[in-house]
Amino acid sequence: MLYVAGHRPTTVQDHVALVEIDLTGELMIAAAAASEDRLSPDRIDEVLEVDGADGGGADRGQPLAGPTRRSPG
Numbered sequence: 628m629l630y631v632a633g634h635r636p637t638t639v640q641d642h643v644a645l646v647e648i649d650l651t652g653e654l655m656i657a658a659a660a661a662s663e664d665r666l667s668p669d670r671i672d673e674v675l676e677v678d679g680a681d682g683g684g685a686d687r688g689q690p691l692a693g694p695t696r697r698s699p700g
Contacts, residue, residue: 650675653674653675654666654671654674654675657670657671657674
């Protein structure tokens with residue numbers, strides 16, 4: 628007899644991982660659309676919506692307004 632596990636609804640979501648996946652996707656889209664071989668640090672900051680004005684770039688993980696995303700269109 629073959630046992631097939633029942634479908635269990637997913638009740639736990641890792642919201643940080645989902646945001647990271649979304650941001651990675653945004654970078655991939657920007658890289659695919661870019662005419663140069665690599666995205667510049669300024670373009671990466673623009674895509675990730677972070678403030679790169681400090682010039683150091685060592686702390687790129689501080690978003691300007693949190694993980695809100697623009698709607699397509």
